[in-house]
Amino acid sequence: DTGVSQNPRHKITKRGQNVTFRCDPISEHNRLYWYRQTLGQGPEFLTYFQNEAQLEKSRLLSDRFSAERPKGSFSTLEIQRTEQGDSAMYLCASSLADSKSSPLHFGNGTRLTVT
Amino acid sequence: AQSVTQPDIHITVSEGASLELRCNYSYGATPYLFWYVQSPGQGLQLLLKYFSGDTLVQGIKGFEAEFKRSQSSFNLRKPSVHWSDAAEYFCAVGALAGTALIFGKGTTLSVSS
Numbered sequence: 001d002t003g004v005s006q007n008p009r010h011k012i013t014k015r016g017q018n019v020t021f022r023c024d025p026i027s028e029h030n031r032l033y034w035y036r037q038t039l040g041q042g043p044e045f046l047t048y049f050q051n052e053a054q055l056e057k058s059r060l061l062s063d064r065f066s067a068e069r070p071k072g073s074f075s076t077l078e079i080q081r082t083e084q085g086d087s088a089m090y091l092c093a094s095s096l097a098d099s100k101s102s103p104l105h106f107g108n109g110t111r112l113t114v115t
Numbered sequence: 116a117q118s119v120t121q122p123d124i125h126i127t128v129s130e131g132a133s134l135e136l137r138c139n140y141s142y143g144a145t146p147y148l149f150w151y152v153q154s155p156g157q158g159l160q161l162l163l164k165y166f167s168g169d170t171l172v173q174g175i176k177g178f179e180a181e182f183k184r185s186q187s188s189f190n191l192r193k194p195s196v197h198w199s200d201a202a203e204y205f206c207a208v209g210a211l212a213g214t215a216l217i218f219g220k221g222t223t224l225s226v227s228s
Contacts, residue, residue: 033215041221042207042219042221043216044218056215058215091158103161106158106160107158
């Protein structure tokens with residue numbers, strides 16, 4: 001179990017640019033989640049996948065945001081035409097679907113700063 | 116609406132003293148409850164979880180939490196705080212179907228010597 005891995009750890013970009021983050025979940029986990037966390041707040045749910053299917057999207061996920069998990073393993077989160085309000089920590093988590101609510105295992109996040 | 120409330124934004128506790136962090140939830144179905152801890156610049160680490168059964172659950176690092184359905188609460192406790200416990204603590208609620216967790220806004224714990 002190598003844990004959930006996120007890259008890059010930090011990303012600084014100019015407003016209007018596109019950015020892409022990657023998440024590698026724990027290998028046997030079939031569920032993958034994206035959250036956003038701003039300073040002084042708890043994580044806010046963005047979207048989640050079971051295998052390659054995107055099962056739920058939050059209203060927070062505007063049309064500038066897109067997430068993929070093409071082979072049911074790693075996932076990418078892309079933000080197009082970034083805005084200063086997109087500055088946040090983007091957290092990825094994974095879990096194993098079973099009959100109970102499996103705890104989420106989080107990565108260390110990607111901190112995005114939009115200047 | 117489903118929600119989690121952590122009434123205390125910031126708590127300071129002396130090293131060696133006991134700790135209780137409050138969590139209240141609003142959830143339409145049977146809640147599955149979690150406490151996570153986050154150190155600066157890091158992801159979230161699971162401290163403990165409650166699914167069913169014994170309402171007092173034990174977690175890692177000497178933490179425990181008690182589920183009280185009548186009060187819609189899931190408070191986190193530790194009998195003796197260590198300086199390394201200084202961090203941000205998040206309470207979260209989820210559903211059996213494995214949909215996303217809803218997090219509270221967190222409580223920042225400072226430990227004084």
